[in-house]
Amino acid sequence: MKLNTESILLSHGSGGAESQNLIAELFYPFLESCVIGSGEDAGIAQIHSKDFAVSTDGYVISPIFFAGGDIGKLSICGSCNDVAMMGAKACYLTASFMLEEGFKINDLSRIVESFSKTLKESGAKLISADTKVLPKGALDKIFITTTAIGEFLYPHLHLSAFKIPKESAIIVSGNIGTHGAVIYSNREGINLNTTLESDCALLYPILEPLFASNLTLYALRDATRGGIASVLNEWAQASNIGITILDSSLPILPQVQGICELLGFEAYNLANEGMCVICIAKSDAQKALEILHKNGASNAAIIGYTTDRNPKRVVLETNFGAKRFLDYPSGELLPRIC
Amino acid sequence: MKLNTESILLSHGSGGAESQNLIAELFYPFLESCVIGSGEDAGIAQIHSKDFAVSTDGYVISPIFFAGGDIGKLSICGSCNDVAMMGAKACYLTASFMLEEGFKINDLSRIVESFSKTLKESGAKLISADTKVLPKGALDKIFITTTAIGEFLYPHLHLSAFKIPKESAIIVSGNIGTHGAVIYSNREGINLNTTLESDCALLYPILEPLFASNLTLYALRDATRGGIASVLNEWAQASNIGITILDSSLPILPQVQGICELLGFEAYNLANEGMCVICIAKSDAQKALEILHKNGASNAAIIGYTTDRNPKRVVLETNFGAKRFLDYPSGELLPRIC
Structure with missing residues (x-):
């Protein structure tokens, strides 16, 4: 299946068949030699012979406040959960905030409060952050991208989508x-x-x-x-x-x-x-x-x-x-x- | 200086006095106890007693293609440079792409090609990536957030904005x-x-x-x-x-x-x-x-x-x-x- 379209479609972001296709047909051909750990929820990095799990996600949910959460809580849970899927506990987190000019300070405050509360629950520390403000209309309200870095506290685990046995x-x-x-x-x-x-x-x-x-x-x-x-x-x-x-x-x-x-x-x-x-x-x-x-x-x-x-x-x-x-x-x- | 405004202003993202103010007045009060390494270009993480540098940035440049580069090249250089400022060499990179419905596949292809070329030059490996597609009008074309993880190859360096001597x-x-x-x-x-x-x-x-x-x-x-x-x-x-x-x-x-x-x-x-x-x-x-x-x-x-x-x-x-x-x-x- 090739990318038989000239433009990005909503379905390219659905997480289903078309998303897989966009990655396989457009991203991989360029990136193949410099990608590691594909196909899992998080990649496994190694520095000085020590393994750790890394996962990034962009959060663009609408509405930004919903029953049971908001974009701030979601942006912590989502990335911490991704490294948890490799058996790792998130110990560091980075966050990049993109804000629309005119976004209400009160709303931002609620989001940062809930972000912070969930971060504390996770036990991870915020190690790097960035804030960009864009002119009105250049994005819808607020997007947050987080990257979680997790450590393996249970090294006997070897979780992988690629080694599941029958039965x-x-x-x-x-x-x-x-x-x-x-x-x-x-x-x-x-x-x-x-x-x-x-x-x-x-x-x-x-x-x-x-x-x-x-x-x-x-x-x-x-x-x-x-x-x-x-x-x-x-x-x-x-x-x-x-x-x-x-x-x-x-x-x-x-x-x-x-x-x-x-x-x-x-x-x-x-x-x-x-x-x-x-x-x-x-x-x-x-x-x-x-x-x-x-x-x-x-x-x-x-x-x-x-x-x-x-x-x-x-x-x-x-x-x-x-x-x-x-x-x-x-x-x-x-x-x-x- | 307090945040004497009800809404986010463009100047809050300028990197100047108002940006400092937004961070100090809104983000820090909530996040204080779970932030480490503030005030430097990258944070220093430690896993199993090994230090490494981490930095994240969101790239929202307009125009996305410009003389000397594009948003793909920029998103690699920017985050790799941030960890380089701590004396660390980027060894892993994560990337989150946010795309507008209707964005031209050809333009995305040029950006991913240049992203990939610069990534190869840097020597870093892409360890985690994410792609979101948003309905037309929800963002302007394409935003990329990258996080660089760098290792210290020259441990004698102790670079810091906080210990600069006179003379x-x-x-x-x-x-x-x-x-x-x-x-x-x-x-x-x-x-x-x-x-x-x-x-x-x-x-x-x-x-x-x-x-x-x-x-x-x-x-x-x-x-x-x-x-x-x-x-x-x-x-x-x-x-x-x-x-x-x-x-x-x-x-x-x-x-x-x-x-x-x-x-x-x-x-x-x-x-x-x-x-x-x-x-x-x-x-x-x-x-x-x-x-x-x-x-x-x-x-x-x-x-x-x-x-x-x-x-x-x-x-x-x-x-x-x-x-x-x-x-x-x-x-x-x-x-x-x-």
């Missing part, structure tokens, strides 16, 4: 699709009259007890843009395995299910900001679930298994035994979801 | 104000009919011979937003010293001087993207100049000295012996200069 179990650490449903209903002006909040949260604290256990973890990935559908497809392709998911086992809040039915979405395609997919030895899955439930991840659930059938594909099994392929989400999905 | 010499590594003059004249539609180009370049290669020497270097800073006027004022305040600059010793290209006279600017307030200010022991200044001249910095010049008179202030001496304070640039200066 391992797939767990999600919480309800799926909540962040996406909150942002979408907010933008569509749907008044939910509920207490539904984005799941935006730091994942390291709920995962650390798993890292400290002697369970056999294969891979972790936070299911942001493109939802769990993207994560599962990436894993199936990277490790050349099949993945079978049981539809009835997916934990979805009733309000989220309602929004999905109203708007014609599937929760497995929607973004999450405080939920990850965990691949673990089948024999350790039940124990992992207990640890997760005990440590704040009360909705964690086993949702499926890896197999040697249908390599590189994800299969969704319904209650009635029907099966269909669960593909990468494609199309525009939801711009500015994170 | 040291101030050197600039090249002509001043060139980048700012190119961008400004481009935006004003001034056709220069000259070959004037931005100085946008990697600084580590011209500085490494100084690092490898046994000369006594005190501080380095690249003179981006706010020009050398900002750097000198930051140093004077951070180290509680006076700085005297000889107007006639400032290396300025005649075309840049012409643009300054036409537009009413001073070259010492204009941004540079491949030039730094060096503070060095007086007795080593001449030797340093020879090393710089031999290694590609042919316009490097000694421009002044630190003193114990007028602590925290910078004094500009003209040819005729007149003296005046050279203050932080203030006001709007030039938005989107880098």
